[in-house]
Amino acid sequence: MAALELDNHAEILVIVQHPACRFTPFEARLATCRHRWLAKISSLVDEGDAMAVSLMLNGKRFELDLEPDVPLLWAIREAAGLTGTKYGCGMALCGACTVHLNGRAIRSCTTPVRSVVDKPITTIEGVSGPLAQAVLQSWKELDVPQCGYCQPGQIMSAIALLKRTPVPTDDQIDTAMSGNICRCGTYARIRAAIHEAASTHRG
Amino acid sequence: MPTSTQSAALDRRQFLKAGTSTAAGLVLGFWHPQRRGRFAEAQTGAGRHAMVPNAFVRIAPDNIVTIISKHCEAGQGIHTGLATMLAEELDADWAQVRVEPAPADRALYKNLQFGSQTTGGSNSTPNSWEQYRRAGATARAMLMSAAAKQWNVPESELKADRGTIVHELSSRQATFGELAETAAFLPLPAEVSLKNPKNFKLIGALRLPRIDCKPKTLGTAVFASDFSLPGMLTVVVARPPRFGAVVRSFDPAATKALPGVTDVVQISVGAAVVANSFIAARRGRDLLHIEWDESKAEMRGTPELIAEYRALLDQPGAIARRDGDCAQALARAARTITADFEYPYLAHAPMEPLSAVVRLSANQCDIWTGDWDISDIQDDAVRITGLKQEQIFIHSLYGGGSFGRRGGDASQAVEIAKGIGGRAPVKLLWTREEDIQTGPFRPMYLHRLVAGLDEQGNLIAWQHRIVGQSVLGDDPGFIIDGIDITSVAGASNVPYDIPNILVDLHTTTLPIPVDQWRSVGDSHTAFSVETFLDDVAHAAGKDPYEFRLELLSKDPRNKEILQLIAPAPMRQSLFAKFPRDRQVMQLAAEKAGWGTPLPPGRGRGLAVHYSFHASLAYVAEVTVSSDGSVKVDRVVCAVDCGVAINPDVIRAQVEGGVAFGLGAILSSTITLKQGRVEQSNFNGYRVLRMNEMPKVEVYIVNSAEPPSGIGEPTVPPIGPAVSNAIFAATGRRVRTLPLSSTA
Numbered sequence: 035m036a037a038l039e040l041d042n043h044a045e046i047l048v049i050v051q052h053p054a055c056r057f058t059p060f061e062a063r064l065a066t067c068r069h070r071w072l073a074k075i076s077s078l079v080d081e082g083d084a085m086a087v088s089l090m091l092n093g094k095r096f097e098l099d100l101e102p103d104v105p106l107l108w109a110i111r112e113a114a115g116l117t118g119t120k121y122g123c124g125m126a127l128c129g130a131c132t133v134h135l136n137g138r139a140i141r142s143c144t145t146p147v148r149s150v151v152d153k154p155i156t157t158i159e160g161v162s163g164p165l166a167q168a169v170l171q172s173w174k175e176l177d178v179p180q181c182g183y184c185q186p187g188q189i190m191s192a193i194a195l196l197k198r199t200p201v202p203t204d205d206q207i208d209t210a211m212s213g214n215i216c217r218c219g220t221y222a223r224i225r226a227a228i229h230e231a232a233s234t235h236r237g
Numbered sequence: 238m239p240t241s242t243q244s245a246a247l248d249r250r251q252f253l254k255a256g257t258s259t260a261a262g263l264v265l266g267f268w269h270p271q272r273r274g275r276f277a278e279a280q281t282g283a284g285r286h287a288m289v290p291n292a293f294v295r296i297a298p299d300n301i302v303t304i305i306s307k308h309c310e311a312g313q314g315i316h317t318g319l320a321t322m323l324a325e326e327l328d329a330d331w332a333q334v335r336v337e338p339a340p341a342d343r344a345l346y347k348n349l350q351f352g353s354q355t356t357g358g359s360n361s362t363p364n365s366w367e368q369y370r371r372a373g374a375t376a377r378a379m380l381m382s383a384a385a386k387q388w389n390v391p392e393s394e395l396k397a398d399r400g401t402i403v404h405e406l407s408s409r410q411a412t413f414g415e416l417a418e419t420a421a422f423l424p425l426p427a428e429v430s431l432k433n434p435k436n437f438k439l440i441g442a443l444r445l446p447r448i449d450c451k452p453k454t455l456g457t458a459v460f461a462s463d464f465s466l467p468g469m470l471t472v473v474v475a476r477p478p479r480f481g482a483v484v485r486s487f488d489p490a491a492t493k494a495l496p497g498v499t500d501v502v503q504i505s506v507g508a509a510v511v512a513n514s515f516i517a518a519r520r521g522r523d524l525l526h527i528e529w530d531e532s533k534a535e536m537r538g539t540p541e542l543i544a545e546y547r548a549l550l551d552q553p554g555a556i557a558r559r560d561g562d563c564a565q566a567l568a569r570a571a572r573t574i575t576a577d578f579e580y581p582y583l584a585h586a587p588m589e590p591l592s593a594v595v596r597l598s599a600n601q602c603d604i605w606t607g608d609w610d611i612s613d614i615q616d617d618a619v620r621i622t623g624l625k626q627e628q629i630f631i632h633s634l635y636g637g638g639s640f641g642r643r644g645g646d647a648s649q650a651v652e653i654a655k656g657i658g659g660r661a662p663v664k665l666l667w668t669r670e671e672d673i674q675t676g677p678f679r680p681m682y683l684h685r686l687v688a689g690l691d692e693q694g695n696l697i698a699w700q701h702r703i704v705g706q707s708v709l710g711d712d713p714g715f716i717i718d719g720i721d722i723t724s725v726a727g728a729s730n731v732p733y734d735i736p737n738i739l740v741d742l743h744t745t746t747l748p749i750p751v752d753q754w755r756s757v758g759d760s761h762t763a764f765s766v767e768t769f770l771d772d773v774a775h776a777a778g779k780d781p782y783e784f785r786l787e788l789l790s791k792d793p794r795n796k797e798i799l800q801l802i803a804p805a806p807m808r809q810s811l812f813a814k815f816p817r818d819r820q821v822m823q824l825a826a827e828k829a830g831w832g833t834p835l836p837p838g839r840g841r842g843l844a845v846h847y848s849f850h851a852s853l854a855y856v857a858e859v860t861v862s863s864d865g866s867v868k869v870d871r872v873v874c875a876v877d878c879g880v881a882i883n884p885d886v887i888r889a890q891v892e893g894g895v896a897f898g899l900g901a902i903l904s905s906t907i908t909l910k911q912g913r914v915e916q917s918n919f920n921g922y923r924v925l926r927m928n929e930m931p932k933v934e935v936y937i938v939n940s941a942e943p944p945s946g947i948g949e950p951t952v953p954p955i956g957p958a959v960s961n962a963i964f965a966a967t968g969r970r971v972r973t974l975p976l977s978s979t980a
Contacts, residue, residue, distance in 0.1 A: 084496065104516050112471075112514050117463035118456025120637075121515075122588050123669045127919040130588060158456035173454045177446060177885060180893055181312030182453025183460060183588040183637030208928035215919060217588050217638045218312045219896025221930035223889070 087147050091116065092160025102148035107131045109147045110157055118158035118186045122215070129214030132187040133157050139194035141213075158186035161193060165235050169193050172230035180218035188214045192228050201232050279342050280305060288417040290379055290425060292345040293372035294323055300400065300414030302329045304369075307339045307346035307354065308361040309609045310449060311587070311636030311643060312893075313948045314886035315361045317448045319369050321882050325439045326373030326432060329413065330400035336448050338633035341615045353612035357641070357753070359849040359946025362882065366943055367431075374429040376420075380413055383420035387411070434941055440882050447886065449635070461634045461647075462592035464605045466662040469594065470499060472653050473518040473666060475525050476507045476675050479534040479912040481748030484508055486528045492521040501525065502656030509653045515666055535748045539681070539908040543579065546683040546704045546745065550577065554702055554741035555719045558729040559800040561737035566698035570689030573698075574776055576769055578686070579973040580705075580761040582907035583679035583754055584922055589637020590667040593647035597622060597659035602629045602651060607636030610645035617648035621655055640897065641753040642677075673922050674914040678907055679754030680706040682724075682761045686769045689737075694777035696788065699735045701728045701765065704743040706751045719744065720802045723753070727762030727848055727953060729801060730811045732818055733770070733788035749909075755897055756952040759848040764902070764974070767844040767957030771964060781961065782826050782843055789819045813847035814942065817877045821845060821854040824875035824936055829856035838862070839870075842961025844954040850945035851878040855895070857931070857958035861966045867976060869899060869931040869959055876935060878950070879942040887947050888935040894951020895933050900925030902956040904977040923977070 087100045091114055098113040110119050110133065119142060122130030126141035133142045134156040161170070169192050179185045188211070195202060195210040202210065207228050216224070277289040280303070287297040293305050304323050310316040316336040324334050339346040343354045349364040351357070377397050384402040385392040388409055396403055403410040439445060452458035477483065487508050489501035497517030502509050508527055512518035567573055593606040602622050608614060611631050618629040636643050650665035657663065682705035689698030707721035715722050720742050722729075729740045754760060774784035792815035803811050822845045826832075835841060838861055845854040858871040874891050881887055904923040908915045916922040960971045973979050 101516075104514075108514065108516050111463075115465075117459070117465075120460075120589070121462065121666075122590075123919050125669075125918050125920070128588070128669075170454055174446070174450055177450050177889065179312075179447070179450055179453035180314070180889060181588065181636065181638040182449065182458050185453055186456040189454070189456075208930075211927040213926075215588065215924060215926060217586060217640065217897065217924060219893035219900075219925065219930070220889070221896060221925070221927045222892050222933050224927070225930070 088152050089114070089147065089150065090152055090154050092156055093154070098147075100147055103146045105143050106133070106145040106147050106150055106155070107142040110142060110155075116157050116159050120183055120187060122184065122187070127215075128184070128187075129191060130184050130187040132190040132214065134190060134194060137194070137197060139191050158190060161189070165196055165231075166193050168231040168235035169196065169227070172227040172234065175230065176223050176227045178220050178223040178227050180220055184214060184216045185220075188216065188224055192224070192231070196228065196232055196235065200236060202228065275345075279340055279345055280337070281340070282337060286418050286421070288376070288379070288421040290376045290420075291372045292339075293369060294327065294376050296376065296380075296413050296417040296420070298414050298417055300333055300412050301335055302327065302333050302400070302413065303335045303337050305339050306336050307348070308356040308365070309338065309607065309611075309633055309636055309643075311607060311609070311639035313361070313890065314447060314883060315356070317445070317886055318362055318882050319365055320448055321439050321445060322366065322369040323373035325437055326370045327377045328397035328399065328438075329373075331439060331445060333400050333413070334448065341611050341629065341631035343612045347612070353610075355612060356609040359949040362944050362946050363850065370431050371429060374431055375426060378426040378429050379420040379423045380416050382423050382426075383416040384411055386423075387416070387419060434880065440880065441884065443884060445883060445885070453635075458635050460589050460592070460637050461594060461605055461607045462589055462637070462664075462666060464594045464634060465664065466594065466596060469662040469664055470511050470513060470657075471515045471518050471664050471666060472509050472511050472650070473515070473522040473668065474504070474507050474509045474649065474671070475522050475527055476671055477529055477534070479529070479531055479536065480676075480750060481534040482529040482531045484527055485530040488526045491524045491526065495521050495524060497521075500657050502653060504649060504652040504656060506649060509656065509665075511653065511657060511663060519668065533748065534912055535909070536912040538910045538912070539581075542681065542747070542909070543683065546681070549704045549743040549745070550683055550685045550702060552743070554704070554743040556739070556741050556800055557720050557725040557802045558738055558740040558798065560735070560796070560798050563698050563700050563737040563739035566737035567687060567689045567700065570698060571692045572690045572776065574688045574690075574772055576686050576772060576970075576972055578684040578761075578765050580682040580684070580764070581905070581974060581978075582681045582749070583901055583905055584673050584676070584907055584916075585638075585640040585642030585754055586673060586919075586922060586924060587636070587638025587640055587642055590669055590672040591643065591646050592664065592666050593650040594662060594664045595647075595650040595654040596662040597651070597654040599659070600624065600628055602654070603632065604630070604647055604651065605632045605634055606647035607634050607643055608645055608647045609636070609639060609643050613645040614647050617645060618651045621648065621651045640755040641757070644752065669919070670917045673907070673917055675750070677750035677752035679760060680708060680751040684761070684765045686765055688769065688773045690773070690777055694779065696733070696735050696773055696777070698737040699731065699733075699739070701731070701740045702742070703728060703740075703762070705745060706747055706749070707744045708751050708753050708757065714804060717802050717804065722803055722807070723758045725762065725802070726758035727846065728758070728766060729803070730793075730847075731766055732793045732812055732847060733785070734791040734793070734796070735788065755894075756848060756949040759846065759949070759953040760898070760901075763844065763846040763848070763953030764956040764960065767846065767954070768960045768964075768970070768972070771842070771957070771961045772970065780832070782822070782831050785822060785843070785845065786819065789816065789822070792816070810850055813852045817852040817938075818845050818847055818854070820938060821852045821875040821877050824938065825854035825856045825873050828875065828934065828936055829858070829873035831856060838966060840962040840964070840966025842958045842963070842965055844957035844961060846950070846953045846957075848950045848953055851876065851947060851950040853877075853891075853950055853954050855954040855958040857955070857962045859959060859962040859966055861963060867903070867959075867963055869929070869962075871932045871934070872955065872958065874933060874935045875938065876947070877938040877940055878947045879940050879944040881937050881940070882944055884937055887937055890947045891935045891951045892933045894948075895955050896925045896930055898952040898955035899929070899931070899959065902959060902974050902976060903929065904975045906975050906978060
């Protein structure tokens with residue numbers, strides 16, 4: 035068992051560090067063991083036949099023909115055709131697949147579609163509002179992206195952070211963003227862009 | 238005036254004469270029809286009225302300037318860089334500039350240093366520097382001619398400025414778009430001259446937005462893994478569990494029974510499961526029962542390999558550099574210091590695992606990929622499909638990171654498309670586990686360094702031995718006398734003024750696939766050289782900065798070197814153009830406040846390194862906690878990479894190189910147990926995360942020298958700078974990487 039701080043995950047009651055989970059406690063906190071746990075549960079469920087699954091993506095209803103244990107990521111990318119959300123690890127370790135569920139950041143690669151039926155999901159293509167615009171604008175102002183592959187996930191995590199912590203410190207940014215890997219190493223600019231967005235959004 | 242007015246005038250007369258008396262086809266024939274036609278054909282987006290003066294640019298009547306990038310973009314900023322060079326000489330407005338990746342056409346788009354169409358070696362900028370500026374200057378000259386003709390004024394009275402041609406005397410002006418159609422039919426100028434650097438407007442501009450920033454921010458940028466075609470199937474491959482294993486047989490029954498799976502086909506590297514979704518393909522792959530022939534497979538683990546390498550450290554290797562007599566100098570030295578270093582295998586782990594989409598028909602093969610070795614992929618596709626080179630079309634997409642990984646594996650998708658008879662387009666996706674476990678890797682290396690000091694503390698002998706695999710295999714261009722120049726780069730060209738130097742190499746042969754990894758040989762040699770030099774300075778009782786300054790007092794290129802293995806064209810550039818190393822080191826030391834006191838538990842370390850024609854010096858500041866954990870607080874970087882084309886892209890590359898190199902030295906390692914890779918994802922293969930990212934300050938030296946690349950040379954100095962800082966803080970020396978393996 036590990037005592038984990040996961041304030042960005044509303045639905046957690048009990049967190050169990052799965053025996054197969056080889057994270058250090060620190061990484062476990064970053065990488066959201068909840069997803070390992072859910073993934074484990076979902077792998078125990080028999081593969082069902084494809085069925086109609088109703089998803090609310092970016093305010094639009096999608097009736098998709100899917101097995102209920104298919105990860106949300108692949109429903110978004112393949113079935114709904116929204117490719118801004120990326121595959122990076124499939125284990126909630128890198129954050130490239132981050133989307134919003136009820137406005138909170140989740141890792142879609144380990145979230146089975148059955149658990150999010152009809153719940154409001156937002157992807158990078160659907161972000162809107164002054165806060166999201168401030169984040170996108172600061173990302174462009176500071177030319178944050180390099181290869182760009184992780185950036186939709188970074189931006190989704192950043193918006194979720196600013197929603198609950200409007201003026202984050204460096205430490206709060208580091209804690210909130212450490213689950214999102216960038217191999218190009220744009221971290222310094224992400225940090226600066228979050229500060230910038232916090233400042234412009236508050237005016 | 239850049240154009241030859243006389244020849245242009247003559248050509249124009251000929252054009253008018255021809256135009257009145259002959260058919261249009263013949264007129265065009267007069268004006269280099271093949272070249273113009275070919276350039277326009279290569280640029281599939283070129284409309285009928287666009288001006289296509291060469292392979293690298295077209296200007297459309299809607300005033301959009303499209304620049305064709307012969308190099309692939311995977312984050313390094315080359316689309317922005319090539320566009321900047323061309324737009325500078327064209328005098329385009331940055332807002333009208335777009336970039337399009339080049340199609341496969343090695344005659345038009347080859348890398349001028351490598352001879353094939355490929356991106357790598359941090360040479361995209363230097364090999365294009367002249368070519369792209371000339372292409373811009375040519376187009377500009379033609380636009381000037383078109384305006385002169387239209388307004389009946391001498392070209393000398395015209396000037397080009399931010400996308401317009403202006404005739405101030407008559408207050409007339411026209412946009413490039415308005416002139417494009419007329420200019421399209423003008424002859425190519427015989428000669429153009431390039432701008433004096435003091436007149437640069439875009440090159441060196443402090444704030445020129447990246448051309449790819451907006452789509453990458455909005456999530457609309459298309460990577461190969463995002464690309465899809467109607468009816469497309471998705472493929473996941475079962476790859477060998479050990480290196481050198483091959484498929485003996487497989488039973489596809491269980492896989493084929495799975496809903497969504499359509500085919501299982503054997504390919505050169507394993508067995509491919511084809512399905513209507515990624516999840517179905519992956520499940521099918523996991524159910525596939527394969528008998529592997531492991532008779533030639535690597536069965537050893539990392540400890541066994543290290544033991545073998547260690548034995549080689551005691552044996553003399555093939556000599557890469559010899560100055561003076563190192564053995565004799567060591568024998569008479571008042572004091573000798575020895576240190577062994579271990580560098581692990583490393584994965585590149587770009588955020589986008591490899592991917593490619595292929596559509597194959599009887600007479601055409603289309604490949605969509607972010608891979609970089611365009612010519613190699615085309616040649617492989619010819620071999621696999623039996624089609625002709627001109628029937629293979631490669632559509633280059635953004636690569637989600639490369640770092641040396643993104644070569645030509647897209648050809649595996651061609652094998653699969655052929656395997657299903659071209660029945661449907663296929664998308665091949667690598668899982669993260671395949672990405673981490675199948676390599677190719679940065680090779681594992683062991684180093685031994687021995688230094689000799691005389692009575693006065695002068696460094697009189699330097700011996701550096703390296704053991705490891707060659708990333709170039711049998712490439713005759715870079716393997717000289719059995720030495721892969723990239724294995725010793727950064728060691729054999731150690732810039733310091735030491736009278737006796739010996740660098741030798743043992744190249745090992747293993748079935749473990751290896752390849753170039755951002756900064757190649759310098760990724761390990763710089764760590765050894767710069768940390769060991771720190772040890773030597775300490776032993777000599779000297780400040781590491783002052784010690785380096787003394788040793789950099791002479792131009793290493795003027796030194797007599799008895800033996801230096803390097804291809805002839807490289808010899809001139811193997812050492813930093815004196816005194817660039819000194820200058821960046823002084824700048825970094827000054828900006829970092831070298832010599833000012835730090836509180837207990839904190840330390841400052843310096844490293845300077847020249848690679849890929851760029852000199853960089855970093856000063857790192859670290860805090861080491863009582864539990865031994867290391868936090869890198871700040872890194873001050875000084876860079877000399879010649880003309881700074883896009884200073885902000887250079888800064889971004891330095892920040893990124895610091896992160897990439899720092900992650901590797903802190904915690905990245907690939908280890909083998911009984912031949913199997915022990916890591917499989919970002920839990921076992923750890924890379925730098927946000928909370929470990931230091932503050933990075935970048936200072937760029939003003940330079941008029943031709944530009945170098947900047948992607949790779951940013952990596953080597955970070956490891957030794959941090960190691961030296963840890964030593965300064967604790968007296969503890971790191972010689973086995975990553976740090977986490979010994980912490």
